[in-house]
Amino acid sequence: MSLQKKWKDLYLQIVNRNDYQLERREIMTKPLIELQNVSFQYEHTKVLHNISFRVSEGDFLAILGPNGSGKSTLLKLILGIAKPLSGEVKLFGESVSSFQHREWIGYVSQKSNAFNSAFPATVEEVVKSGLTKKIGLFKRMPKNANELVVDALKAVGMEEYLDRNIGKLSGGQQQRVFIARALISEPKLLILDEPTVGIDHENVQSFYDMLARLNKEQQITIILVTHDVDTVSNRISHVACLNQTIHFHGYKKDFDSISDEQLNGWYGHSVRKIH
Amino acid sequence: MIEAIINYEFLQNAFLSGLIIGVVAPLLGVFIVVRRMSLIADALSHVTLAGIAGSLFLSQSFASLALLNPIYLGIVASVGGSMLIERLRSLYKHYEELAIPIIMSAGIGLSAIFISLAKGFNTDLMSYLFGSVSAVSRQDLIVVLLIALVVFIFLLLFFKEMFVLSFDEEYAKATGLPSKWIHLLFMIVVALVIAASMRIVGILLVSSLITLPVAAAMRISKGFKDTILYAIIFGESAVIIGLVSAFYLNLAPGGTIVVTSIIILFIVISIKKLLFNLKVERG
Numbered sequence: 001m002s003l004q005k006k007w008k009d010l011y012l013q014i015v016n017r018n019d020y021q022l023e024r025r026e027i028m029t030k031p032l033i034e035l036q037n038v039s040f041q042y043e044h045t046k047v048l049h050n051i052s053f054r055v056s057e058g059d060f061l062a063i064l065g066p067n068g069s070g071k072s073t074l075l076k077l078i079l080g081i082a083k084p085l086s087g088e089v090k091l092f093g094e095s096v097s098s099f100q101h102r103e104w105i106g107y108v109s110q111k112s113n114a115f116n117s118a119f120p121a122t123v124e125e126v127v128k129s130g131l132t133k134k135i136g137l138f139k140r141m142p143k144n145a146n147e148l149v150v151d152a153l154k155a156v157g158m159e160e161y162l163d164r165n166i167g168k169l170s171g172g173q174q175q176r177v178f179i180a181r182a183l184i185s186e187p188k189l190l191i192l193d194e195p196t197v198g199i200d201h202e203n204v205q206s207f208y209d210m211l212a213r214l215n216k217e218q219q220i221t222i223i224l225v226t227h228d229v230d231t232v233s234n235r236i237s238h239v240a241c242l243n244q245t246i247h248f249h250g251y252k253k254d255f256d257s258i259s260d261e262q263l264n265g266w267y268g269h270s271v272r273k274i275h
Numbered sequence: 276m277i278e279a280i281i282n283y284e285f286l287q288n289a290f291l292s293g294l295i296i297g298v299v300a301p302l303l304g305v306f307i308v309v310r311r312m313s314l315i316a317d318a319l320s321h322v323t324l325a326g327i328a329g330s331l332f333l334s335q336s337f338a339s340l341a342l343l344n345p346i347y348l349g350i351v352a353s354v355g356g357s358m359l360i361e362r363l364r365s366l367y368k369h370y371e372e373l374a375i376p377i378i379m380s381a382g383i384g385l386s387a388i389f390i391s392l393a394k395g396f397n398t399d400l401m402s403y404l405f406g407s408v409s410a411v412s413r414q415d416l417i418v419v420l421l422i423a424l425v426v427f428i429f430l431l432l433f434f435k436e437m438f439v440l441s442f443d444e445e446y447a448k449a450t451g452l453p454s455k456w457i458h459l460l461f462m463i464v465v466a467l468v469i470a471a472s473m474r475i476v477g478i479l480l481v482s483s484l485i486t487l488p489v490a491a492a493m494r495i496s497k498g499f500k501d502t503i504l505y506a507i508i509f510g511e512s513a514v515i516i517g518l519v520s521a522f523y524l525n526l527a528p529g530g531t532i533v534v535t536s537i538i539i540l541f542i543v544i545s546i547k548k549l550l551f552n553l554k555v556e557r558g
Contacts, residue, residue, distance in 0.1 A: 120502040126442065
């Protein structure tokens with residue numbers, strides 16, 4: 001499917017989606033993430049320019065943008081792996097550099113570069129390792145760690161795979177295990193960087209269903225960088241359109257007022273919205 | 276044999292050191308192998324050789340240093356080498372493996388210079404190259420014991436962090452683990468174990484005791500802790516069989532231990548293949 005078609009479908013689906021989650025969340029506006037005038041550059045290439053936006057508790061935000069738009073860099077800034085050239089990043093109201101509660105944030109990276117697939121570890125060991133930061137240095141795993149592992153695996157529908165070698169699972173199953181690894185520390189915020197790259201289409205659907213469930217039932221705020229605009233769009237609450245800078249960030253209803261000309265200008269190629 | 280061990284102190288030293296190394300080397304080896312650092316272990320062992328050759332040369336040249344145990348300078352060289360490798364790896368970010376030949380050749384080059392200055396090989400140096408049953412002193416045994424203690428304390432404190440770091444470095448950084456410091460400590464511990472192992476298996480074969488038992492363990496294990504357990508069993512068996520045969524056949528233990536490890540590896544691979552074929556036949 002061409003990129004144009006994807007964008008078209010995205011807008012179409014956002015326009016048609018159910019509104020109830022959004023209304024519920026408008027009441028809860030505590031910002032979990034706040035970026036103010038953030039810029040970033042690699043050597044002499046400007047990657048992100050003057051980014052300001054906030055993510056509130058309970059949001060399910062998809063960051064969309066073409067290749068090279070700075071999506072992954074934005075996540076790195078939020079996680080504190082990269083430092084901004086200027087501007088400020090705040091997590092839970094605190095500056096990212098002094099933020100201590102990393103266990104509140106679950107991170108799931110692209111499957112392709114996440115790990116060495118021949119690594120000798122069971123699903124149980126991998127999920128349990130998600131507790132490392134929460135427990136802290138010099139301390140041992142808690143006695144109920146095994147129960148926590150089972151609970152986390154149940155939440156992603158993978159409890160039967162407890163004893164399997166992680167490398168022997170399919171790409172979609174591995175990503176579920178990595179979500180479980182993030183869930184075990186009971187995060188308030190889940191950050192996913194193109195989590196479905198290399199996963200076949202059917203599994204992508206159920207993967208996003210699972211994320212939507214976690215967002216709704218466990219009130220976990222989710223930020224997702226993705227290319228699967230057509231699949232994800234009927235499950236998210238917010239959209240951010242990124243191309244070096246944030247061109248749009250808001251609810252679906254606000255999308256309606258965006259003109260085709262505006263979209264073309266942001267992405268440098270023809271994108272059309274169908275009503 | 277048991278009677279001989281009871282009667283002779285040098286045999287006690289060799290066997291006790293061997294038994295300790297047989298646990299410690301494969302234990303740390305699992306982390307080294309999964310982090311794809313096997314060749315770094317090899318490079319470090321050659322740097323250790325430079326320290327030992329330097330120490331032997333100093334003992335020859337200065338009467339006051341005649342009794343200096345070469346293991347100390349060996350440890351200094353190994354730890355120094357590990358820090359240099361780290362420095363080089365960050366200098367050549369996109370060609371990290373370049374650090375290995377640079378450090379390895381520096382180690383061998385320096386060793387060659389010290390050996391020629393010390394007027395050629397002697398039996399002492401041979402025992403450092405290929406290990407020895409008779410050359411392990413009580414002092415060596417104590418150093419080996421202390422190094423083993425450092426390894427156990429390190430893993431007791433950082434096992435879960437080391438697992439995360441080995442499995443997924445990006446995730447470790449994203450969760451805010453102090454990965455840099457833990458990695459640096461790990462490199463120092465690796466350098467210590469290499470220096471400790473050399474007395475028994477010899478510098479040239481140290482990395483084999485670190486990697487071969489792990490290679491065999493990974494064929495049959497499912498999880499990480501399994502891998503560690505199997506690696507220690509294989510490592511320990513190789514050390515015991517190797518030392519006993521070295522004693523009776525009057526061979527260098529480095530050779531017998533490594534050959535035993537390779538035989539174990541071969542047996543494990545064959546059995547695994549046989550079982551796989553049987554499974555396929557049965558459908």
